Amino acid sequence: MTAPADDPGWLRHRVTLEAAAGTGDDAGGESLAWATFATAWARIEPVEAREKAIAAHLAGVVSHKVTLRWRGDVTASMRIAYRGRHFRIRTVHDPDESRRYLQLGCAEEGT
Secondary structure: OOOOOOOOOOOOEEEEEEEEEEEEOOOOOEEEEEEEEEEEEEEEEEEEEEEEEEOOEEEEEEEEEEEEEOOOOOOOOOEEEEOOEEEEEEEEEOOOOOOOEEEEEEEEEOO
């Protein structure tokens, strides 16, 4: 994977990486909350949109590829927030093993 050297707007989406943080309640249980982990410039590209049968009804599933500059602290248990949308990270990999970029396979939540 090579970034366009002459395109300054290649990574044009300002995204927020969020990590899951459990918060306790008064009854001794725990609820899931998301805390800001970092912000980064990224490129968000839609990959596929399809329908899937969930609990006997059809639901839309939209997947995206998100590319950002390489960082070693991103995991598949995180999500990305961008303009009120949330993308659950499914896969994390360095496309050419050069530690220049990180590609995230994501599924959009709430579609």
